[in-house]
Amino acid sequence: MKxxxxxxxxxxxxxxxxxxxxxxxxxxxxxxxxxxxxxxxDLVTVPLHVLAPDLPHMLxxxxxxxxxxGTGITIPHKIAALSLVDHVTEAARLAGAVNFIRRNPDGxxxxxxxxxxxxxxGLTDHGIDPVGRSVQIAGAGGVARPIAFALAAAGAxxxxxxxRDKTKAEALLADIRASGVAPGCTLETAxxxxxxxxxxxxxLGMKETDPMPFDLADIATGAIVxxxxxxxxxxPLLAAARARGCTIVPGRAMMxxxxxxxxxxxxxxxx
Numbered sequence: 001m002k003x004x005x006x007x008x009x010x011x012x013x014x015x016x017x018x019x020x021x022x023x024x025x026x027x028x029x030x031x032x033x034x035x036x037x038x039x040x041x042d043l044v045t046v047p048l049h050v051l052a053p054d055l056p057h058m059l060x061x062x063x064x065x066x067x068x069x070g071t072g073i074t075i076p077h078k079i080a081a082l083s084l085v086d087h088v089t090e091a092a093r094l095a096g097a098v099n100f101i102r103r104n105p106d107g108x109x110x111x112x113x114x115x116x117x118x119x120x121x122g123l124t125d126h127g128i129d130p131v132g133r134s135v136q137i138a139g140a141g142g143v144a145r146p147i148a149f150a151l152a153a154a155g156a157x158x159x160x161x162x163x164r165d166k167t168k169a170e171a172l173l174a175d176i177r178a179s180g181v182a183p184g185c186t187l188e189t190a191x192x193x194x195x196x197x198x199x200x201x202x203x204l205g206m207k208e209t210d211p212m213p214f215d216l217a218d219i220a221t222g223a224i225v226x227x228x229x230x231x232x233x234x235x236p237l238l239a240a241a242r243a244r245g246c247t248i249v250p251g252r253a254m255m256x257x258x259x260x261x262x263x264x265x266x267x268x269x270x271x
Contacts, residue, residue, distance in 0.1 A: 007037060007044055014043045014067055016266075019050040019058060020074035025206055025231035028072060028255050035259030043069060043266075052076065059084050063107040069266050070102040070109075075203055078113075078142025085111035089270045094179055095146035102266055112270065114261040115143055115254065116150030119199075119228075122253030128197070128224055131155035136195035138213035140168040143228050144201035148172055151199075152182035160188050160195065162214075194220040198241075200227050205235030216240055227251040 007013070018026055032045040048071075050058050055077050062068050073081045078097040082088060085101055086108040092098050098111035123130060135156045137148055140163040152159050159176075163169040166189055173187040200213040206229055214237065219225060225241035226249035238248045 007033065009044055010042075011067075012042055014069040015065075016043060016045045016069045016071060017048040018045060018072035018074060019048050019055070019077060021049060021051050021076060023047045023049040023074075025229075026074060027230050027252065028074075028258070031255050032072075032259055032262065035263070039263065041263070045072070050077070052080065055080060056084055059101070059109060062101070062103050063109060065103075066107075068103050070100065072262075073099050073101060073111075076142070079145075081111060085109040087111070089113070091116070091146070091270070094149055094175075094181070096175065097142040097145050099142075099146075100262055100265055102268075110271075112265050113146045114258055114265070116146035117261055118258040119147045119226075119254040120150050120154055121257035122249060122255075123226070125257065126247075126249050126253060128247070128249065130197065132157050133197045134158040134160075134193065134195045135197045135199065136160045136162060136191070136214070136218070137199045137201050138162050138204070139201035140165070140172045141202070145172055145175075147199060147201050147228070149176060149179070149181060151197075152176050152185045152187070156182070156185050156197075158186040158188070158192070158195075160191055162189070162191070191218065194218060195223065196220065197224045197226065200225075200229065200235070200237055203229065205229040205237055206231065208236075210236075212237055212240070216244075219244060219246060221245050223247075224249065226253070228254060230255060 029045045036043045081098040087110040089112045092111045092113040095113040102110045161169040169189045204210045204213040224247045230251035
């Protein structure tokens with residue numbers, strides 16, 4: 001990442017937050033702030049530790065602060081935030097989750113989701129095309145949903161959702177079917193043939209004591225294993241996959257392309 005001098009923050013500087021619980025793992029603030037400086041935007045992004053009961057109040061405070069551009073939304077608030085904003089984009093509606101919120105000039109809030117687009121861009125940056133692949137995703141929550149929609153719509157041949165709560169996995173697959181975005185993709189919760197692209201879309205791996213999101217026996221030699229966890233940079237899952245000769249895609253890969261998408265959203269696209 002290119003190094004910049006600390007930004008000059010004045011009364012004209014617009015502020016953007018990233019809200020989550022916990023917040024110590026967040027690295028997106030550094031990525032976004034570097035992008036704002038490189039683009040000459042008088043904007044600063046800062047992390048904000050927000051507990052679940054306080055999220056409605058914190059979002060309401062954004063409506064009352066004209067110098068706030070918006071906020072990022074991370075674990076565990078992405079699904080809850082959907083019902084707390086005034087408007088949602090089509091991407092957020094389909095995903096059933098929000099990961100960025102824009103404060104509009106009238107004080108209203110628009111929720112958007114770029115996790116799916118960011119994840120696909122990260123795969124592209126690593127030379128990976130999802131078309132025709134058999135994909136297995138661990139998780140059915142606020143991160144997994146947009147990634148599942150994106151991979152199905154991008155041409156995956158088969159998509160398997162693995163989740164501790166099978167009802168949530170089945171609900172996600174039902175939503176993808178109902179959307180009509182992936183008529184040619186086989187959608188299932190039961191594991192069939194080994195997948196050639198496995199995606200951890202849970203928080204497992206952030207703590208040393210976390211169990212693996214996949215049974216290592218399900219990871220075929222030569223498969224592609226992708227993470228959404230950004231801290232640590234190499235999770236136990238990625239380390240194990242590397243040892244098995246797999247191609248690995250770190251969680252940071254889905255964050256790096258997001259700055260341009262966030263900038264466009266803050267500027268009003270999509271409306």
